[in-house]
Amino acid sequence: MKFKSVFDIIGPVMIGPSSSHTAGAVRIGRVARSLFERQPKWAHIHFYGSFAETFKGHGTDIAIIGGLLDFDTFEERIKNSLQIAQENGMNVSFHIEDAIPLHPNTARIHIGDEKGELELVGLSIGGGKIEITELNGFQLKLSGHHPAILVVHNDRFGAIAKVSNILAKYEINIGHMEVSRKEKGMLALMTIEVDQNIEEAILKEIEKLDSIEKVTRIVE
Known part of the structure; x- marks a missing residue:
């Protein structure tokens, strides 16, 4: 380590x-x-x-x-x-x-x-x-030691890419990302740890995407 x-x-x-x-x-x-x-x-x-x-x-x-x-x-x-x-x-x-x-x-x-x-x-x-x-x-x-966003979304094609594209647009680097779902085609959860705190306006932009249910952030 x-x-x-x-x-x-x-x-x-x-x-x-x-x-x-x-x-x-x-x-x-x-x-x-x-x-x-x-x-x-x-x-x-x-x-x-x-x-x-x-x-x-x-x-x-x-x-x-x-x-x-x-x-x-x-x-x-x-x-x-x-x-x-x-x-x-x-x-x-x-x-x-x-x-x-x-x-x-x-x-x-x-x-x-x-x-x-x-x-x-x-x-x-x-x-x-x-x-x-x-x-x-x-x-x-x-980890709880880095800024992060948790995105609850419908398990649909393209949802992950759309969120990633918004982060890329604002030059926000992803340190760790994973997706969990309870059942195929139902709700899923994106966990995205990033290198800096994400502004509220960016969260609102993500929330407006199709298939996105809720976005929560953890600040450093």
């Missing part, structure tokens, strides 16, 4: 005893918050593997809720995130799961409010780095 800088080795500036169990958990929660685009009214957090065994002692519970409150890894407020969530009207529950995950540090986050719901699976893979492997039933691979 190659490291870009010393911070990839020692981990991020953070609150808590463990980069995997704390900083990574904050980032998983924050990606969920970013994709939901608002603070949820309720959150059901399911812990697997090592997370399930040590989440209280290592602060994984307060870290994920801190992420859902849009706190960064170094925020002092993470220590009081459960109380802050309650004060903000967010109902939180934690669940320990016996299923054996593909990665020991795995969390499933199910959040929602009166307008909608979102469910994702996140892995904390070490040094504060994460991967999102599932979103609302779609399989994907999202």
